[in-house]
Amino acid sequence: MRALWELVRRDIVIAWKEGGTLGVALGFYLVVVVLLPLALGPDLNLIARIAPAVLWVAFLLSALLSLGRLFEADFEDGSLDVLATGSLPLEAVVAGKAVAHWLTTALPLIALAPVLGLLLNLRPDAYGVLVATMLAGTPAVSFLGAIGAALTVRTRRGGLLIGLLLLPLFVPTLIFGIEAIGAALSDADSFAASFLLLLAVSLAAMVLAPPAAAGALRFQLQ
Amino acid sequence: MELGPHAVYIWSAYGVVVVTLAALIGWLVADGRRQQRLIEEIEARGLGGTRSRR
Amino acid sequence: MLVMQSLTQRLANPSNFMALSARLLPWCWVVAAGLIGSGLYLAFFGSPPDYQQGQTVKIMYIHVPAAWLSMLIYTLIALSSFGLLVFRHPLADVSAKAAAPLGATFTFLALATGSLWGKPMWGTFWVWDPRLTSVLILLFLYLGLIALRSSIEDEALAAKLTAVLSLVGIAILPVIKFSVEWNSLHQPASVMRLGAPTIHASLLWPLFVMALGMTVLFTALQLKAMRNEILRRRVKALRRIAATSAADLSQQPAE
Numbered sequence: 001m002r003a004l005w006e007l008v009r010r011d012i013v014i015a016w017k018e019g020g021t022l023g024v025a026l027g028f029y030l031v032v033v034v035l036l037p038l039a040l041g042p043d044l045n046l047i048a049r050i051a052p053a054v055l056w057v058a059f060l061l062s063a064l065l066s067l068g069r070l071f072e073a074d075f076e077d078g079s080l081d082v083l084a085t086g087s088l089p090l091e092a093v094v095a096g097k098a099v100a101h102w103l104t105t106a107l108p109l110i111a112l113a114p115v116l117g118l119l120l121n122l123r124p125d126a127y128g129v130l131v132a133t134m135l136a137g138t139p140a141v142s143f144l145g146a147i148g149a150a151l152t153v154r155t156r157r158g159g160l161l162i163g164l165l166l167l168p169l170f171v172p173t174l175i176f177g178i179e180a181i182g183a184a185l186s187d188a189d190s191f192a193a194s195f196l197l198l199l200a201v202s203l204a205a206m207v208l209a210p211p212a213a214a215g216a217l218r219f220q221l222q
Numbered sequence: 223m224e225l226g227p228h229a230v231y232i233w234s235a236y237g238v239v240v241v242t243l244a245a246l247i248g249w250l251v252a253d254g255r256r257q258q259r260l261i262e263e264i265e266a267r268g269l270g271g272t273r274s275r276r
Numbered sequence: 277m278l279v280m281q282s283l284t285q286r287l288a289n290p291s292n293f294m295a296l297s298a299r300l301l302p303w304c305w306v307v308a309a310g311l312i313g314s315g316l317y318l319a320f321f322g323s324p325p326d327y328q329q330g331q332t333v334k335i336m337y338i339h340v341p342a343a344w345l346s347m348l349i350y351t352l353i354a355l356s357s358f359g360l361l362v363f364r365h366p367l368a369d370v371s372a373k374a375a376a377p378l379g380a381t382f383t384f385l386a387l388a389t390g391s392l393w394g395k396p397m398w399g400t401f402w403v404w405d406p407r408l409t410s411v412l413i414l415l416f417l418y419l420g421l422i423a424l425r426s427s428i429e430d431e432a433l434a435a436k437l438t439a440v441l442s443l444v445g446i447a448i449l450p451v452i453k454f455s456v457e458w459n460s461l462h463q464p465a466s467v468m469r470l471g472a473p474t475i476h477a478s479l480l481w482p483l484f485v486m487a488l489g490m491t492v493l494f495t496a497l498q499l500k501a502m503r504n505e506i507l508r509r510r511v512k513a514l515r516r517i518a519a520t521s522a523a524d525l526s527q528q529p530a531e
Contacts, residue, residue, distance in 0.1 A: 151424060155427050161423055164420050168420070168445075169444070172448070172451045175455040179462050208447065215440055220433065229331070231392045235388070238389065242384070246497065250504060253504045
């Protein structure tokens with residue numbers, strides 16, 4: 001457990017010092033969210049109605065940008081080989097990196113989301129639900145993203161390929177997240193069900209993604 | 223054959239299927255012939271050739 | 277189960293597979309042609325127009341088999357991937373590699389015929405019907421497999437990584453289908469559902485025959501594609517041998 005925490009701490013420190021990837025992700029989030037109202041025109045009602053969807057989709061795209069680098073640096077300088085043969089099982093290494101990604105990239109994006117919600121005229125009672133669904137659903141993004149990152153770690157310009165691979169995997173999280181927000185806003189009964197499903201997908205991803213990603217990495221480290 | 227007012231959709235659907243499957247079969251057959259030809263070429267040229275050069 | 281095991285064991289040798297498939301293939305083509313031919317005859321001359329949809333229900337006879345095949349082929353790829361990673365079956369990767377473009381093709385056909393069926397019914401080519409939507413996502417899964425494989429030069433590594441991807445895909449596919457259904461259940465606007473909920477018996481027979489015929493056709497295509505892939509690998513191996521023996525030759529002193 002100590003070793004795992006050390007790994008997470010190390011990744012957080014590296015992400016903090018380097019800062020570039022996070023900056024790009026935040027900037028990208030902002031740009032995408034700004035483009036939509038520009039394209040749609042001044043119909044504030046329309047923009048407000050689609051605001052939760054825009055915030056979620058733009059989040060996924062921004063996360064995609066950062067996920068490609070998840071294993072890249074360690075793969076290239078050989079640290080991944082060391083980690084793979086170390087005391088920590090590779091599955092735990094993957095989990096640790098996914099957690100670090102969530103803490104250093106997903107959380108800042110989630111923090112930015114309500115601010116961008118202002119730009120999109122988001123309904124006042126939607127802010128809480130939006131953040132809640134993002135907190136519950138984004139672990140799936142980090143963990144499933146680790147699978148995509150592991151499969152494309154060798155590809156130089158893996159940026160687009162990882163998107164093609166991961167977007168189908170993100171569909172359940174996206175749908176349950178949006179459903180939960182919609183249900184909460186329209187006072188429907190299905191909020192609890194949608195939210196629990198969202199959480200379930202995240203938990204399942206946290207359990208099932210590390211073995212898959214570790215397997216993919218092992219094939220490439222031999 | 224009375225196919226009703228939407229006949230064009232029925233024909234288009236069947237047409238897409240026929241054309242696509244025909245193209246698929248054609249590609250598979252052509253690819254198979256090409257690989258077979260390559261094998262015969264290499265076997266005739268490469269391995270036999272080194273021996274005859276002695 | 278044991279029969280399957282011994283069958284796959286006997287077919288593990290590529291030469292055995294080539295011999296067996298050479299004998300099977302002509303029969304597959306013939307049976308497929310026969311089944312599809314009689315299916316088409318039944319569809320056009322043996323079945324009445326649907327009460328609600330008129331003659332456009334005849335598109336069902338190609339749409340439903342294509343959709344069913346798109347699912348079956350992905351399952352085949354997942355099974356092949358399992359065979360590769362767990363049993364290291366020599367032909368597992370050949371099967372998976374051959375099936376991916378075939379699966380993508382049938383998925384495309386399901387989408388094309390589905391939207392051509394939807395236009396006369398709903399007035400527009402695409403309505404995000406849950407079934408069609410999950411078929412569309414399935415197409416992305418296929419394209420992902422093909423793209424991943426082509427991005428890796430080392431054939432053995434590509435085999436293993438696409439195997440991992442296809443197993444991840446088959447695991448998440450039920451979740452995706454469920455979430456898409458969930459989505460349509462909770463939308464405020466009612467989304468019409470494609471497909472005849474009550475299929476009259478006279479419509480069932482042509483459908484069954486067409487589905488069977490298309491499946492046999494796929495079997496023929498798969499066998500052919502696997503044979504092509506085995507030949508392709510043979511070409512690569514021969515080229516490597518020819519190159520190394522030429523290199524040896526160039527090492528010898530001039531006579």
